Amino acid sequence: MHYVTVEGITKAYGATPLFKNISFHIEEGDKIALVALNGSGKSTLLKILCGKEVPDEGKVWIHKDVTVVMLEQNHNFIAHKSVLENIFSQDNPILNAIKNYELLTDEAAGEPDPVKLMEAISQMDELNAWHFDSKVKQILGKLNIHHLDQEIGTLSGGQQKRVALAKVLIDIGFEHKHTLLIMDEPTNHLDVSMIEWLENYLDQERVTLLLVTHDRYFLDSVCNEIMEIDRETLFIYKGDYENYLERKATREEMDVASIEKARNTYRKELEWMRKQPKARTTKSKSRQDNFYEVEKKAQSRIQEQQLELNVKMSRLGGKIIEMKKVYKSFGNLEILKGFDYTFKRGERIGIVGKNGVGKSTFLHLIQGQIEPDSGKINVGETIIFGNYSQEGLKVKEDVRVIEYVKNIAENFPLADGTKVSAAQFLELFLFTPEKQYTYISKLSGGEKRRLHLLSILFRNPNFLILDEPTNDLDLPTLSILEDFLLNYQGCILIVSHDRYFMDKIVDHLFVFEGNAQVRDYPGNYTQYREWLREQEKNKSEEKKEVKQVAEAKPVATEAPKTRKLSFKEKFELETLEKDIEKLEQEKKELDTLLSSGNLPYEQIESASKRIGEVMEQLDEKGLRWLELSELA
Structure with a gap:
């Protein structure tokens, strides 16, 4: 599916253009990195695609079924509202249901009202929101966002950045089938484990992506195309970062050769221009117009981006x-x-x-x-x-x-x-x-x-x-x-x-x-990460061996596996106890009724049928009660 077409757009602030007459396309599944020198218009181009800026010239077409979602450097959070309220700010039934459930089950809020919790669980069931709730929990956990009731204004800049990233990932996941995700420096303020998780997440979600990043490993892992704004012009490179560097170097070599050729031509044409009389023929005017194009090319220069300085450092003594x-x-x-x-x-x-x-x-x-x-x-x-x-x-x-x-x-x-x-x-x-x-x-x-x-x-x-x-x-x-x-x-x-x-x-x-x-x-860092993975692998194998030994022992010697029940499971356990008590009471009453010997045939048939249903329900609920009790 074709997502975006950009045709001949130009943007300038004052007399200085950021970019001129640039064009490109974005197709579904593309993962594109945008690179350029700071001040060359990267953020401006992203804002134009979001509709927050308008180009001076040219057109931007976005497919009507495509939703553009952007992670910006600056976040428009409401400072006095909580983290949860800012993340789930959209008015959507599924998000509203998850927000309500998370507010009730947040451990910081204490034990929830059983009636309200049952209503929240029922709403989650009706909207089939449990799968998305688990995805929300994964995103928040991996980005180390836990205190959802905390006011957003009390968080540090780095914490707010992570909340903004979580909000964007949640927004693209719940309703938009066709989404263009635009991210401006998404890895700032993330530690390495978070960055590696984000790499895997974006790969698994198969999103269409346009991002600005300085993290070259992240770029290589996530993107398959690089767009570069250089000297007001857009260049497009398919492939990874290494391929981009090689092709950019080849292009610059060709540019240098082209400029050198233009300079040689310029010297000859300049001499001709000086000899020309003031009266112009059609032929000479055409040549003069061409001269000014050659002059512009000849006077351009390629910025050298190497720094070769043999620094005279301040004297360093024996003691550091x-x-x-x-x-x-x-x-x-x-x-x-x-x-x-x-x-x-x-x-x-x-x-x-x-x-x-x-x-x-x-x-x-x-x-x-x-x-x-x-x-x-x-x-x-x-x-x-x-x-x-x-x-x-x-x-x-x-x-x-x-x-x-x-x-x-x-x-x-x-x-x-x-x-x-x-x-x-x-x-x-x-x-x-x-x-x-x-x-x-x-x-x-x-x-x-x-x-x-x-x-x-x-x-x-x-x-x-x-x-x-x-x-x-x-x-x-x-x-x-x-x-x-x-x-x-x-x-x-x-x-x-x-x-x-x-x-x-x-x-x-x-x-x-x-x-x-x-x-x-x-x-270095890559060597450390490889060593760390090796250590984790060894620990995992040791645990596996311990488990195999434990499984070989008699079942009676195994320690019971326990975990904390969720609020939903706690509520279910309490409800089961009440239901079992009612069913046992009903069974007792039916037994008494049947043993009296004074009932008409129709009532005996009805009571016998009912006692069978009660016994069946007692078996089912009893088994579930035992299962939850063992977990508790």
Whole structure:
């Protein structure tokens, strides 16, 4: 089925166009990644497809049976309402039934009213909503969303991002047969286990997808096509990320050759133009018009996206950082318990672990921003920290990009004694001369992140601390950052959920496993995940062996399997007890009646038939009561 046709659309803000005359199609089942430099119009194009923006020129056609659902960077939640109310904000009978049932059975709300619970269960049965309810529970559980009665306004930005993702996944699952799912950086604020679950979920659901992401492993796992906006033009590549890089490199080589050819032609035509008389013939005018096209081509240039800087790093002494018997906790939450480590020159350490286990706290401790409960952290005298935090760029007043960087330093020193000017350094990080004179307030969110990163590196630190550096950065900038860090001679400490980035940069990992346990793993992230899977496989085999041994023993020695009954099962158990009591009473009365010997034949026949029905019901309900009792 044909979902979307985009024909010749153009969009500009002011005099600067984001993209010009671009066209593409989306078919059912397509999974497309949209990549471009920050500020090139990725988010704008997504909003045009959603109907939230209008192109200056061109047409967008969307099939009448297709519903467009978008996960945006900014969420329009109602702050004073609960997580559950925001997730189930649509007025739909199935969603309303699930919301009502979940509100009643939420453990934080206490024991539910039996009558209301029975009504909710009955409504779920009527709408056949149980299957979808289990899918909702899976989504909420995998995204670590549990306190559904909590006000959305009290959640952190990362928690709100996960709620927004859950809402989108629930919305596309319950009623829309034909859905185009648009996602803008869906993996931000997700830990690796969540990202891997989302990869599998999107693959199983077979959705039609258009997404913007910086996570190259996620892109490779989910998408089969890449669209790139480059110099206001759209390029389409079938296949994975590696194929995209190869074909893009080939295209740029052809562009360079084409520009060089245009420059040779331009030199000849320029000489001809200078010799031309003012009076124009038809033939000469045609050639002059062609000259201006050649001139435009000849004066274009391909932005180099490699960064080859032999950095003259600030001197790093023999002593880096020593951590001796460091303890840190917040109430009952233990972060470090007797942690020992001595950092070495040139180390590249990745920090991984679930959210809330103390990764950011560890970074603050090293920099002296918070104090340990006990133990010592000795920092070498020559250490100059470069801290790229998630808080983002802080500017007291609105200034131009070039002015902001020059306020840090006019030049960046290189190892060979030469210097790179602030303007040249900005160009290496893909800020064109025109963009350098833009006010910071006019930059896109991704451009601000890129400027923040650049400003940290421009200070020439010798110990880099990068807390989620890849969030909101575009793929060209990530490639530049990776090249810079691979040539960097100082120490690097990185917290990141970007597996591709971690694999490329780090030598070993600090794995925060929770409960103050920190594992020093000698390898990159992919190697760690493979080791972890191997450990889980071994545990699974051990459990299987234990189970086989247990099954070989007499049944009497087996421990009873127990689990907590659901609210529905509890209510059923209570109802069964009452029903059995009533049936036994009725059976007793019928027995008395039949044994009296004074009944007419018709009544004896009726009572005998009824006692048979009662006995049958008692057997059925008794068996179910035994089953639930054993579970309880």
